[in-house]
Amino acid sequence: MSAQSHDLSVDHHDDHGHHKETFITKYIFSQDHKMISKQYLITGLFMGIIGIFMSLLFRLQLAWPDHQFTIFDIFLGKWSDNGVMDPSVYLALVTIHGTIMVFFVLTAGLSGTFSNLLIPLQIGARDMASGFLNMISYWLFFLSSVIMVCSLFVEAGPASAGWTIYPPLSALPQAIPGSGMGMTLWLVSMAIFIASSLMGSLNYIVTVINLRTKGMSMTRLPLTIWAFFVTAIIGVVSFPVLLSAALMLIMDRSFGTSFFLSDIYIAGEVLHNQGGSPVLFEHLFWFLGHPEVYIVILPAMGIVSEVLATNSRKPIFGYRAMVASILAIAFLSTIVWGHHMFISGMNPFLGSVFTFTTLLIAIPSAVKAFNWITTLWKGNIQMNPAMLFSIAFVSTFITGGLTGIILGDSALDINVHDTYFVVAHFHLVMGISALYGLLAGVYHWFPKMFQGRMMNKNLGYVHFWVTAIGAYGIFFPMHFVGMAGLPRRYYTNTNFPYFDDLADINVLMTIFAIITIAVQVVFLYNFFHSIFFGKLGPQNPWRSTTLEWTAEQKHVHGNWAGEIPHVYRWSYDYSKLNKDETDYVIPGQDYIPQNIPLHENEEEMSH
C-alpha cells in the first residue's frame, strides 16, 4: 500500500513540480505542509503573545492589588478606572489566557505546527494525504483565532466564566456580563476550532497509516510520529464531545432548552429551566478536557524524545516501552476525566474509580521519565538550545507530575481542589512543559522550516536559562499559596485578612513572571531575525538520522527533488559500533541515517 501511493505521488510530483506558484498559492492558500506548518507556528506564536501578555496583567494585579497601573488604563480601556482593574475583567483575562494557551498555542501551535512539518518529512511522504483538507484546517484555525481575538473587543467584555466555561455562569448573561456576546463568540470560535482540529487530526492519521515510504514500518517510526499519530487519535475521540457540549450550551443559551440548567433564581426572577444538570456539562467538558492535556503534552514528549536522543548521540532508551507508554497514556487519558470532579457532587463511588485510573497513569509517565534520564546516561551530550529545553521539559514534567499524585488522590483533592496548588501543578506539568517542547521543536527544526537558516545559539542560551529559572521561580512558590488555602480566580485576597501574609509570595512570583515574560522578547527577536538573516547551516546540522534531513534545504513541492528515500533501519542508530567494535558502523560518523542500508559489518537489531 505504501509503495503504491509513493509511486503515485512521484507521478504527481513530475506533473506539477515545475509550474510557477503565485504569492497567494505559495504563502496564503498554500496546500504545502511545510508552509502550513509555518502558518500554524506564526499564528500560534501571535496568540501566545496575547495569552502571555494577559498573564502579565493579572500577575501585576495579584501582586499589587492596591497599586494603580497606567498599563491597565492603556490596555483595558473602560475596564480600568484610574489604573485599577475591574474585577470582572480580571476573570475575563484568566478565562481568555487559559483558552488561548491551551487551545490556540499548545494544541494548534504545537501539534499543528510539528505534525504538519514532520509527519510527511519523517515518514518519507511527498505531502499530507489531503493537502486541501490541510489548508482548510489551517484557515478554520485562523478564522477561530480571529473570532476569539474579536471577542476581546465586545461591548460587555469577552467570556469570563473560566476556560472551563461551567454553566450556569457561562449560560446566563445576568450572572456575569461576559456571558453575553463574548461567550457566544467564544463558543462559535471553539466550534470552528474543533472542526479545524478534526480535519487536521484525520489527515495526520491517514497520512501516517498510508503514506509511509518503503521500509518505514511502524516500529521504525521516530517517536515524534508515534506521538503525533496517537495525539491525533485522542483528538478525534474527544473533541467531538466538546462540540456536543458546546452545541447543548448554545441551545441552553439561545433556545431555552434545559440541558445544564435547573432551579435558578437570578436577578430577581426564577428562570423556567428545569431538570438539567451542570454536572452533566462537567462530564462532557472533561471528557475532552482531560485528554486535551495529553493532546498538549504528547507531541511535546515526542519532540523531546527525538531531541534528547539526537543530542545525546544515543538511541532513545527503551523505544518499545516508550511507544507502549504513549499508547497506555492515550488509553488511560480517556478514562480519568472524573478527577476534575471529585467534589462536584457526583457519586463518591465514581470518585474512587477515577482515583484508581488517575494514579495508574503515573506508571507509564514514570517509565517515560526514567527512560529519558537513561537516554542521557553515558551520552555525549550536545548542549544545543533545543537540548536544553528538552532536559528542562523532563525536569518540569517530573516536578509537575509528582504533585499530580496528590491531586489525583480524591481524599487529598478535597482540600486543595481549585486552589493555587492546582494552578501550580498544571502550569508546570502541561503549561511550561509543553511550551518547552514547543520551543525545543522550534530551535531544533528551525533550519528545516526556514530553508537551512539557523537561530542564534547564544540568544538561545540566554532565552533558555532565564526562562528555566523564571518558570520555577513562578510556579514552585505557588504551591505554598495553594497549601495556604487560597482559592484560584480571586481578583484579590485583600478581603481576607487571613491571607495577608501571602503578599510577599505574590510579589516574588510576579517579579519572576515579569523577567520570564521579558526574556521571551529575546526569543521572538531571534526567531524573526533568523528567518531573514539567520546563518545558513549544513543540511543536517544536528547530525540526525531521521529522513527530514535528507531532503534539500531549499523547499521544493513534494519535499525530495529526486526519488523518495527508502528506509532500512529505525531512527535511533546513534553511536552504533560495528561488529568488531573498532569504530562506528560508518567510520568517523556517529550516526546512520535511516535511508542507509545495513552494512555488512553491522549487527542487525530487531527494528
Added chain:
Amino acid sequence: MTAFLVVLVIILFGVTIWQMSRIFQMSKVKTVGSTSEIASDKDNNINGYLMLGFVIFMYLLAIFSFWEYSDVLLPKSASEHGVEIDNLWLISMVIIFLVGILTQWLLHYFAFKYKGVEGKRAMFFADNDRLEFIWTIIPVIVLAGLIIYGLFTWTDIMNVNDEDDPMIVELYAYQFDWRARYSGSDNVLGEANVRLIEGVNQLGVDASDPNAQDDIVVDELHLPVGRKIIFKMRSQDVLHSAYMPFFRAQMNCVPGMITQFSFTPTVTTEEMRQDEDMIDKVRNINRLRREKSQELAAKGEEALESYEFDYLLLCNKICGASHFNMQMKIVVESQEDYEKWLASKPALKETFAAMNEEI
C-alpha cells in the same frame, strides 16, 4: 474602534519591517554550511556546569520556600477526618519529595557528567528489560499503597450517614453571599425550592411544610464542638463551592440538586486562637497590617482593622465578578454557647407569620 486602529497600525508596521528586511536579505551574500550556531565543546562545557548549577538552584529554591513560607500553610486540622487527610498528605509529600530530589539530581547530573566532548564515544544502549521492569514495578507498588490508603480515607469521609446523631445544616449559596439554615429541634430541614423565593423568604423554604417551621436562617455559621454535622448544600443561581479549608472540607453547590458533606469539628475557635503557630501567624499578619495602615495613613486613608483569627467558609468555584469576596464566618464553640446563640435567632415560622401579616 481606537483599539482596532492600533492593531491595524501594528500590523502595517510589521509588514513594513518585513518588506524592508526582504530588501536587506536580497542584498546579502549567502554563506552555506556554517556550523557556528551548533553547540561547540565550549558551549557543552558551560551549559553542562550550568545544569549542575540549576539543580542546586532548584534545591535552594525549595529550601528557601520552606524556610520562608511554611508559616503561611494551613494550621492543624480542626475536624476529625482532617487528621487522616493530613497524614496521607504528609506521606504523599515525603514520597514525592524523595522521588523528585533523586530524579532531578540524576537528570541534571547526567547532563553535566556526560556533556559532549568532540570525539568522545557515547554508549549504544538501546534496551534493558530488567531495568525497565524495575522502574515499572516500583511505581506500581508505591502507587498501589497510596491508592489503597487514599481510597479508604476517601470512602470514610464521603460516607455520609446517620450514625452518632448528626446535626443537619443547610448551606445556601448565592451571588455573592452565604446563608446557613439550621433544621431546628426536629433536625429535619423543611422543603425548599427557588420558585418559592419571595421577600424575606430568601431561601425559598416551603411555608406549608411543618418541618420548616422551626428552621432557622442565619448569616453566620456556629457549630458545636465535637458534634457531627451533615451539610446539605444548595445554590440559588450558579455553581459555587463551599470551601472550609480549616476543616479540610469542600463540596460544590449545584443549582438543581442538593449536595452534601459531613464532618465533626474538634477545635473551638477560641482554642485555635490560642494555638502557638496561630498566635505567631496572627501576630505576623497584624504587623503587616500595621505597616500597611501607616502607608494608608500617609495617604490620608482609613487604617486597617487589626485581625483576629476566625474560621472561614469561602467560595471556591468561579461564580461572577465578586467571587473573590464571598465568605462567611464560622464559629466553633461549646454546646452551651452554641445553644445560647441559636436561641437568640428567630425561627422561620416567625418569618412566615410576618409575611402573612404583610399580605
